Amino acid sequence: LPLLHRAVNSCYAPGSTVKPFTGLAAVGAGRITPRTHLTCNGANPHTRTGKPHCWIWRSYRSTHGPQDLEDALKHSCNIYFVEAAHRVGGPGLTQWFGYFGFGQKPGTGLYEERRGELGNEAYLRRVHGRGFYPSDAWNMAIGQGIFSASVLQVANAHATIARQGVFLSPRLVQGAPQTRRELPLSAEALRAVHEGMFKVVHESGGTAYRIFRNADLPVQICGKTGTAQVPPMRADLDGDGVKEIVRTGNHAWFAGFAPHIKPKIAFAVLCEYAGSGGSNAGPVAADILRVCTQMGYLPGGGQ
Numbered sequence: 001l002p003l004l005h006r007a008v009n010s011c012y013a014p015g016s017t018v019k020p021f022t023g024l025a026a027v028g029a030g031r032i033t034p035r036t037h038l039t040c041n042g043a044n045p046h047t048r049t050g051k052p053h054c055w056i057w058r059s060y061r062s063t064h065g066p067q068d069l070e071d072a073l074k075h076s077c078n079i080y081f082v083e084a085a086h087r088v089g090g091p092g093l094t095q096w097f098g099y100f101g102f103g104q105k106p107g108t109g110l111y112e113e114r115r116g117e118l119g120n121e122a123y124l125r126r127v128h129g130r131g132f133y134p135s136d137a138w139n140m141a142i143g144q145g146i147f148s149a150s151v152l153q154v155a156n157a158h159a160t161i162a163r164q165g166v167f168l169s170p171r172l173v174q175g176a177p178q179t180r181r182e183l184p185l186s187a188e189a190l191r192a193v194h195e196g197m198f199k200v201v202h203e204s205g206g207t208a209y210r211i212f213r214n215a216d217l218p219v220q221i222c223g224k225t226g227t228a229q230v231p232p233m234r235a236d237l238d239g240d241g242v243k244e245i246v247r248t249g250n251h252a253w254f255a256g257f258a259p260h261i262k263p264k265i266a267f268a269v270l271c272e273y274a275g276s277g278g279s280n281a282g283p284v285a286a287d288i289l290r291v292c293t294q295m296g297y298l299p300g301g302g303q
Contacts, residue, residue: 005110005112006151006270007150007151007152008106008108008110008112008113008114008150008151008152008172009112009113009114009150010114010150010151011114011116011117011148011149011150012148012149012150012151012228012230012251012270012272013143013144013147013148013228013229013230013251014143014147014148014149014154014226014228014253015142015143015144015226015227015228015229015250015251015253015277016076016078016142016143016224016225016226016227016228016253016277017143017154017158017224017225017226017253017254017255017268017277018097018102018140018141018142018143018147018149018154018157018226019072019073019076019081019141019142019143019224020073020158020161020193020196020197020224021096021097021100021102021157022081022084022085022093022140022141022142023069023072023073023081023084023189023192023193023196024096024161024185024189024190024193025084025085025088025092025093025096025097026084026085026087026088027069027185027186027189027192028096028183028184028185028186028189029087029088029092029096031084031087031088032069032084032087033188034068034069034070034188034189034191034192035068035069035192036068036069037066037067037068038066038067038072038079038080038083038084039065039066039067039079040054040056040063040064040065040066040067040077040078040079040080041063041079042054042056042057042061042062042063042079043057043079044079044082044138045079045083046082046086046134046138047135052078052082052138052139052142052144053078053079054077054078054079055076055078055227056075056077064077064079064080067080068192069189069192069193069196070192070195070196070199071196071199072196073193073196073197073199073200073224074196074199074200074203074205074206074207075205075206075207076200076207076224076225078142081141081142082138082141082142084141085137085138085140085141086134086137086138088137089132089137090119090132090133090134090136090137090140091120091121091132093137093140093141094118094119094120094140097118097140097147098118099167099181099183100156100157100160100167100183101153101156101157101160101167101169102116102118102147102149102153102157103115103116103117103118103120106150106152106153106156106169106170107169107170107171107176107177107178107179108152108169108170108171108172108173108176109171109172109173109174109175109176110172110173113150113152114150116147116148116149116150116153117146117147117148118146118147119132119136119140119145119146119147123146124136124146143226143228144228144229151268151269151270152170152268154253154255154268154270155170155255155266155267155268156168156169156170156266158224158255158256158257158266158267158268159257159266160183161190161193161194161197161222161257162222162257162263162266163263164185164187164190165182165183165184165185165190166180166181166182166183167179167180167181167182167183168180194222194260197222197223197224197256198220198221198222198260200222200223200224200225200256201220201221201222201223201256202220207225207277207278208223208225208254208278208282210278211278211279211282211283211286212282212286215283215286217286217289217290217293218293218298218299218300219258219259219260219289219293219298219299219300220258220259220260220261221256221257221258221259221260221289222256222257222258222260222263223254223255223256223282223285224253224254224255224256225253225254225276225277225278225281225282226251226252226253226254226255226277226281227250227251227252227253227275227276227277228250228251228253229250230250230251230273232245232246232247232248233245233246233247233248233272233273234246247272247273248273249273249274249275250273250274250275250276251270251271251272251273251274252269252270252271252274252275252276252277252279252280252281253268253269253270253271253277253281254268254269254277254278254281254282254284254285255267255268255269256285258289258292258298259298259299264297264298264299265292265297265298267285267288267289269281269282269284269285269288271284
């Protein structure tokens with residue numbers, strides 16, 4: 001589908017790129033503070049199956065232990081954010097995600113833009129014939145389940161963090177009206193998210209540290225990796241009326257903003273069916289940041 005405007009017209013499970021917003025929702029709702037320590041034992045304590053497990057348990061049979069918001073972002077700990085979302089609840093989490101533009105038309109002025117999917121009570125009763133389950137909040141907290149977003153929505157949500165909680169709808173058509181709102185976020189919460197996303201990239205143990213430590217970028221950045229589990233892509237390639245599996249794997253994400261101090265740009269990279277976010281989307285983001293520097297959008301570049 002080479003003519004599909006994927007940045008605004010395709011919506012995907014955003015994976016762990018939404019964990020900063022889950023953390024801000026839990027703090028904003030008064031369920032935790034940025035310094036509250038939640039313990040990762042590798043499994044969700046609210047279900048007998050332990051699902052969703054933490055990625056570190058699935059991969060290494062290890063855990064993250066007690067963490068605050070900064071370290072949970074650095075390690076991309078599923079269990080921290082599952083517990084945070086459990087305390088907020090599905091309706092509350094949906095409300096807070098909406099503040100960042102999820103589940104809404106972005107407002108670019110392009111006719112093909114899509115709003116994505118953000119589960120709410122009306123949607124669940126209309127489509128699934130039920131209200132919220134606790135599992136809905138657990139899955140939404142880590143960018144899965146009844147939650148999808150365009151790449152532009154993810155980039156603009158991260159721009160809202162970079163602007164210290166000021167949401168501006170993105171405009172791609174001259175004269176399109178712009179929405180502005182100041183989110184009810186504390187300076188302490190925003191600072192913790194900034195620092196956690198900084199640690200993702202620049203501190204040993206961060207999920208993107210290995211990719212960026214030798215990237216030789218002229219600026220320090222804040223980022224968030226994401227690896228979203230998605231169903232296979234199917235297509236009827238031979239015209240027999242049967243859709244065959246043509247692509248499998250996870251979607252790879254990397255989103256954030258730069259520089260770390262006084263940000264100038266926000267970005268989101270999605271590589272379809274590419275695997276790990278840090279390993280596959282991270283290098284693409286690094287290349288984009290180099291070009292932005294050369295073109296003068298970031299300090300150290302040309303005019």
